[in-house]
Amino acid sequence: MTVAHPSLPAIDIPNEGDPLRDPSLYLNRELSQLDFNFRVLAQALDPQVPLLERLRFLCISCTNLDEFFEIRAATVRHAMDFGLPAAADGMTPAAILNRIHERAAELVDAQYRCWNEVIRPSLGEAGVRVLQRDTWNARQTRWLRAYFRDEIMPVLSPLGLDPSHPFPKILNKSLNIVVVLKGKDAFGRAGHLAIVRAPRSLPRIIHLPQRVSGGEHDFVLLSSVLSAFADEMFPGMEVKGAYQFRVTRNSELVVDEAEVENLALALRDELIGRGYNPAVRLEIAKDCPKPIMRTLLQNFDLPEKAVYLIDGPVNLNRVTQVYDLVARPELKYPAFTPRTLRGQDSMFETVDDGDVLLHHPFDAFTPVLELIRQSATDPNVLAIKQTLYRTGKDSAIVDALILAARNGKDVTVVVELRARFDEDANLGVADRLQEAGVQVVYGVVGFKTHGKMLLIVRREGRKLRRYVHLGTGNYHSGTARAYTDLGLITADPDIGNDVHLLFQQLSGLAPSTRLKRMLQSPFTLHPGLIRKIEREAKLARSGKPAHIIIKINAINEPRIIRALYGASQAGVKIDLIVRGACALRPGVPGISDNIRVRSIVGRFLEHSRIYWFGNDGDPELYCASADWLERNLLHRVETCFPILDEDLARRVFKEALQNYLDDNTNAWELEQDGQYHKLSPAEGETPHSAQAMLLSKV
Structure with a gap:
């Protein structure tokens, strides 16, 4: 059967007799997300973690649970009230909500036992008394x-x-x-x-x-x-x-x-009443x-x-x-100074020497900010275009964009007003930018703009040249110090033109255009991923080595999961590094026994999205803003970009994929029954922490 939407490509969906649709092959996304907080709480109970950091992990698990109820549980309650059908895992909204309350009660009990019996007494012994x-x-x-x-x-x-x-x-x-x-x-x-x-x-x-x-x-x-x-x-x-x-x-x-004429005004009205929903x-x-x-x-x-x-x-x-x-440094993680770029003072000259890869927080966010600051004052820069999803309070990037506009640059910013819990802040950012003469766009009706893109147009001699930054994380200096993310700064003409076309779509109602290097949601990313997964399956069936490694924050999109199951059945080795919710059930004989799923929980929040396909010895490596969730692949504007420089691609593979597959201290492995177990070094095996290794190179 083929289904289509006016704004989306047609996608083939297997008939209802497809055995890979069996609900027992899917874990519930909401319960899997809830279970992530048990792994966060485990950090609070780990005596190897500094005491005040353990307190912080306990509080993070509580804050996460708040947001879970505000968004995920509330969404399930809404689905139950409106009689929506069961999810891919076969659970009805009512059954999911009941299980949420049961599992959340277990988490709350564990949190307060951690506070009353472990953290508060330990703090008292250390001279910090609550x-x-x-x-x-x-x-x-x-x-x-x-x-x-x-x-x-x-x-x-x-x-x-x-x-x-x-x-x-x-x-x-x-x-x-x-x-x-x-x-x-x-x-x-x-x-x-x-x-x-x-x-x-x-x-x-x-x-x-x-x-x-x-x-x-x-x-x-x-x-x-x-x-x-x-x-x-x-x-x-x-x-x-x-x-x-x-x-x-x-x-x-x-x-x-x-139905609204002005999204900003409508959101302001909604924000007033949100606290009393x-x-x-x-x-x-x-x-x-x-x-x-x-x-x-x-x-x-x-x-x-x-x-x-x-x-x-x-x-x-x-x-x-x-x-x-x-102020007790001995009770916290040791401070560190991220790496900074060395060489030319000009970011344009630096990029002329080759693409720049940034692996945050181990690499400083400064080069991104410097690129925008230098563009704001460079007389040869004609235009700056950027997406903003989350920026943080008193953003230096927003200041630089305002300076650019006041210096006569043509500045266009796509501000996503519907960034969850940042709506009010983003309304303020949009107002500041507009007052400075920046052209502000609110994205596409019905599709959140979640892609992270920066485009700078600069005159060099008789030609115009495009400089681009693409990332897996937000333009937020705070999260760049606390989240692991990847960013690429490049002047590659094909990628530059792809980003130019994406901005035209966002601001000018341009038609869908197939990009040369990049994939995008909601058009080419989803079918493109399925084709790449199926290509690995075809290689495996022909007797060739086939391997897929994916690092994402969550996965629940059924067609992607079915494609992975099919690839596993064909003999493809599949490694999934999934921080949070995972609806795929690994280790099912004859279905997913070639799939391994692990979650890494450590000092930094794992946030980078990386897709690697073996491709018969000619591997392809992409970084992206998108997780493998239905919302990201089908209902958001997302970007997926290749790492074309072979040295940089090898670096990403080594640092952000193989390094995490080797982790035996902060890794949790997902079992067939949906439970996670913490890995530890085997007898005689050297302990390896992916994040600690990356910190040691700073």
Whole structure:
């Protein structure tokens, strides 16, 4: 059967009798993504990791779980409410949501056991104390009560619940205290329940002065202070209990782009209400009485399975502030200085000498920034075009683009307003750019622009020459220090023309054009990948060596998975390095027994996307902005570019593929049953960490 979409190429889909469609061959994407956080949490439990870094990993697992509920669980809830069909793995949305709550409860229990039994006690032994209420001495209590009266109480607005004061709107992920009261207030009203909302202006971590506590690094959580001094807020009444809670809401923005005249204005309207979207999870102190818990669940329209009883602070991820507040280098990873380019001061002269490959964070992000800065002031540069998905606060790249526009360059920037959780920041970036005279484009209706591209047009003699940067990660200096990504700076004419055509598509409603060197979503990347996989299968069937190595963040696209299964059946050796969600089930006899899947979790977030095909001894290596998810391959604008320089291709293969396949300390291998097990060096085997090896070369 062949299906087509007006804007997409026709793709052949096997008939329903295809055995590779068997739901048992697929793992659930949502549950696989949830399981990734257990691997992150394992870093917090690893005694080989510096203590404050272990705290950071614990908090990352909590932040990841927040986002999982805001986006993934919320999406499943939406699918259930609208009666959408089962996924490729055969699970209905209702079944997935039930399993999400079960598995998430296991993760939450593991997180708080890690905090209460491992991290907090270990921090205390190291002189970094997060003090619980029952450990405060008299001096600490007096100071905290005074702090509460002077710094906290003036900005609180406690709300007693009665017919004239209904349950207030509760902002997504905000800290709240429900207080049980006995007695009557000044107006003779009988007390029952009150809600205290903690304004976001208040610090969630309070650093006690050394003269008060005796320790240099002693901290108290705001939630503990609010609960401890609830009586101060309700004078004349008896506080019978105070219980912290937090609600997580659906944070997906839904804008019908075809129906709005101005996407920016529509998004601004949506952002105002996002914090009060339907609830998907309730976290509450474990000692909260059941009647109060049921009242909260009823208010948030949540089933009992969506409540999580918390043995500690409900906003545990906020404890990550301790990492920044404690200057103890011996409790953190050793600092390092990324490599910088040596040679000419001019980036144009550097690229004239050959393509430049950047492997972040081991290579500095500086050359990318310098390329834009130099272009902004170079009299020979005529035009700059760039995509921006995430840029970070106070972006030096945005500053350089504004400078270029003010210097008379023709600057066009494609700003993706729908970059999740960066919508508001990107609206601000778009405003700043437009005020400076930059032509701002918001991409393509219905397709997020996720590709990372920079194009510079420069006059050199009588000719115009194109300089290009392409990357697997965002134009964000912060993530360039924390994520592993690859970037290529080149003046290759074919790649330059391909990028030129891509920008024309994005800004000028140009028709789909087959590119010479690059592949792109949503047009040629998906079918191109399938053809390359099938080419390896054909080689294997003819008795030739066939090998595929892929490094991505996630995979769930069914046709790609079926193509990999078919290649495995043909005898192709397939190595998948998948950081997060993997819907492919490896090791199934006769189906995927030639496929190995591993996940690397270490100091840096693995983020680079690399596709390598053996091609009968003439290997092809591509870097890309796209994971192998349906959204990336079929519903986004993505870029996939070849590494044409043979030396650079060998470097990428050695550093970012083989190096990771050799890892036996930070690698987790996916088993046929969907479970991951941590690898460790065999007896007599030398320990090898891919990230540590790359750091040793800096």
